[in-house]
Amino acid sequence: MLGVSGDTLETHRQFSQEHTITFPLIDDAAGEIRQLFDSGRVTYLLDKEGIIRFIMKGVPDNQRLLEELDKLP
């Protein structure tokens, strides 16, 4: 699980602490990672080879994501 936003590491650290987030939040303040992917709120499920297996646009439906994750080999 990786989170990416345009926030700085400092903001990410405060956010992680406040919400007990243990997975990495990546600093993309420069927007360099974002420009490689689709714009907006979007979540990708990648398989073990790094291939995109599911794309969810908009606010993520966690239940659905878990179901799709279960389908991955």
Next chain:
Amino acid sequence: MKRLFRGMLTAAWVALSSFAAHALEVGNPAPDFTGESTRGAVQLSALRGQNVVLAFYFADFTPV
């Protein structure tokens, strides 16, 4: 005038298309990237062998 309008529409379309140049689809390899994270440096390709949930969101401390 009509021609100018059509030209503007074409220009707008070209601009929008270039925005969507990275439209990714299921089956595409995820573009590799490196970045600094709250857990140290992360390189996406170093996570091969694991399934990955990669979530882009707008900003910390926002409801979406």
